[in-house]
Amino acid sequence: VTTRRIDRSPEDAHEHARPKVAVDIVLFAREENRLKTFLVPIATGPVREKWAFPGGLVRVNELLDDAARRELLTFTGLRDAYLEQLFTFGDPSRDPNSHVVSVAYMALTPDPKRISAADMTRGRWFEHSRLPPLAYDHGLMADYAIRRLRAKLEYTNIAFTLLPDEFTFAELEQLYSLILEREIDRRNFRRRIMAAKILRQSPNQRRGPHRPARLYGFAQHSLQTIEML
Amino acid sequence: VTTRRIDRSPEDAHEHARPKVAVDIVLFAREENRLKTFLVPIATGPVREKWAFPGGLVRVNELLDDAARRELLTFTGLRDAYLEQLFTFGDPSRDPNSHVVSVAYMALTPDPKRISAADMTRGRWFEHSRLPPLAYDHGLMADYAIRRLRAKLEYTNIAFTLLPDEFTFAELEQLYSLILEREIDRRNFRRRIMAAKILRQSPNQRRGPHRPARLYGFAQHSLQTIEML
DNA sequence: CCAAAAGTGTTGGCTCTACACCCATGA
DNA sequence: TCATGGGTGTAGAGCCAACACTTTTGG
Numbered sequence: 338v339t340t341r342r343i344d345r346s347p348e349d350a351h352e353h354a355r356p357k358v359a360v361d362i363v364l365f366a367r368e369e370n371r372l373k374t375f376l377v378p379i380a381t382g383p384v385r386e387k388w389a390f391p392g393g394l395v396r397v398n399e400l401l402d403d404a405a406r407r408e409l410l411t412f413t414g415l416r417d418a419y420l421e422q423l424f425t426f427g428d429p430s431r432d433p434n435s436h437v438v439s440v441a442y443m444a445l446t447p448d449p450k451r452i453s454a455a456d457m458t459r460g461r462w463f464e465h466s467r468l469p470p471l472a473y474d475h476g477l478m479a480d481y482a483i484r485r486l487r488a489k490l491e492y493t494n495i496a497f498t499l500l501p502d503e504f505t506f507a508e509l510e511q512l513y514s515l516i517l518e519r520e521i522d523r524r525n526f527r528r529r530i531m532a533a534k535i536l537r538q539s540p541n542q543r544r545g546p547h548r549p550a551r552l553y554g555f556a557q558h559s560l561q562t563i564e565m566l
Numbered sequence: 567v568t569t570r571r572i573d574r575s576p577e578d579a580h581e582h583a584r585p586k587v588a589v590d591i592v593l594f595a596r597e598e599n600r601l602k603t604f605l606v607p608i609a610t611g612p613v614r615e616k617w618a619f620p621g622g623l624v625r626v627n628e629l630l631d632d633a634a635r636r637e638l639l640t641f642t643g644l645r646d647a648y649l650e651q652l653f654t655f656g657d658p659s660r661d662p663n664s665h666v667v668s669v670a671y672m673a674l675t676p677d678p679k680r681i682s683a684a685d686m687t688r689g690r691w692f693e694h695s696r697l698p699p700l701a702y703d704h705g706l707m708a709d710y711a712i713r714r715l716r717a718k719l720e721y722t723n724i725a726f727t728l729l730p731d732e733f734t735f736a737e738l739e740q741l742y743s744l745i746l747e748r749e750i751d752r753r754n755f756r757r758r759i760m761a762a763k764i765l766r767q768s769p770n771q772r773r774g775p776h777r778p779a780r781l782y783g784f785a786q787h788s789l790q791t792i793e794m795l
Numbered sequence: 796c797c798a799a800a801a802g803t804g805t806t807g808g809c810t811c812t813a814c815a816c817c818c819a820t821g822a
Numbered sequence: 823t824c825a826t827g828g829g830t831g832t833a834g835a836g837c838c839a840a841c842a843c844t845t846t847t848g849g
Binding site (some may be wrong): 354355356357358394395396397398399400401404422424425429436438440492520 | 583584585586587598623624627628629633651653654656658665667669717742
């Protein structure tokens with residue numbers, strides 16, 4: 338009888354002959370009405386001169402989510418970004434150095450500015466539509482992440498992770514338009530968002546050289562699944 | 567003899583202190599108009615007396631998909647099931663023996679009977695709605711898999727992986743009804759499936775003590791994304 | 796001729812899309 | 823008073839859900 342997962346294989350005789358486990362984090366934020374992604378330069382090795390998402394090896398007895406949070410903190414100083422597992426990339430040739438299985442995460446933060454100057458020396462923001470050459474298979478990860486983000490915008494309240502506590506309807510609409518890369522009808526959009534009941538209205542207003550805008554916040558800061566577009 | 571049944575800190579603190587990588591496969595098939603899942607008994611160790619999905623460690627320089635195919639072949643003899651990565655489970659406590667990060671896959675096959683008698687000694691089919699106690703976090707995997715399958719039934723032609731080359735419309739409808747656990751209106755269903763243009767009509771018929779049924783097959787045996795329910 | 800499953804259309808309600816003008820404010 | 827962005831309603835089209843009877847065969 339074949340039993341499960343008892344370490345019998347020849348590889349296991351020598352302990353190092355196992356794939357390593359890493360996490361990589363595709364961090365998105367909205368800045369200057371652009372969708373941006375945080376990248377770190379690779380200084381040495383076969384893929385130097387390229388950029389990569391923040392990431393690193395998972396430690397023994399560490400949760401995957403914790404490893405992702407730890408690496409994100411290390412590279413950006415962010416402590417409370419939204420995190421979501423995307424996909425696991427395991428092609429042995431994805432990293433020319435050794436066989437690394439990488440669990441890709443998407444991270445979303447409302448304030449890219451919170452990354453301190455010190456942390457900014459470790460990497461920088463790029464406009465998502467104009468990424469530099471990426472190391473490993475990080476181009477695949479970028480594609481996967483943006484597709485997931487687009488999909489979730491349409492059927493969840495995930496936008497709360499990318500907006501500050503208070504924002505105008507126009508800002509919410511711009512966020513959608515930006516990420517989905519299409520124009521959005523203001524009236525239909527407002528009607529649907531209101532029907533979804535995911536916003537609370539704030540007593541405050543945003544003022545400017547024009548009619549003041551009402552401010553809103555998300556009613557819940559946890560992911561809700563609701564058909565909205 | 568099992569190596570490293572319990573690999574604990576003294577050794578793990580050093581260079582071998584890395585999580586292992588495994589794959590686990592949630593295999594679904596339709597049999598006797600029930601949705602069934604293949605499980606393997608755990609013979610020994612802390613979780614004996616429980617059942618688990620087929621799976622095992624990923625080898626160095628092996629693709630994740632290849633590892634999943636290999637383990638599926640080992641446990642079931644199936645060579646050409648549909649395979650799709652689901653999610654990666656990495657809680658260090660999920661396996662009491664050691665820290666194993668497991669990449670869960672969903673597998674789908676049209677003919678559960680193809681599993682030979684020899685392979686059936688390694689495990690057996692269970693009705694998905696009546697699973698025995700599962701080892702590790704395989705209950706989570708089962709949930710994740712069925713949710714993914716339900717979702718994909720609604721917006722892809724994934725049903726081709728669970729049906730033989732030719733089938734009647736009633737069989738297709740039963741498959742949907744079975745997995746989605748709800749009744750389906752025959753007329754509306756037929757209209758939508760036809761509108762999606764995913765079927766080719768066969769010249770053959772299925773006969774019985776009643777009006778013969780036209781046979782159909784899927785036009786493409788590759789995954790297509792098309793809104794269909 | 797009976798039992799059993801296969802096959803087929805229509806209607807009303809609802810949802811979605813397209814579309815343009817007035818409002819409130821600061822300068 | 824003007825420039826700027828904020829806020830609002832409606833009508834027509836298309837889509838979807840609900841619903842029941844006739845057909846074809848084998849026994």
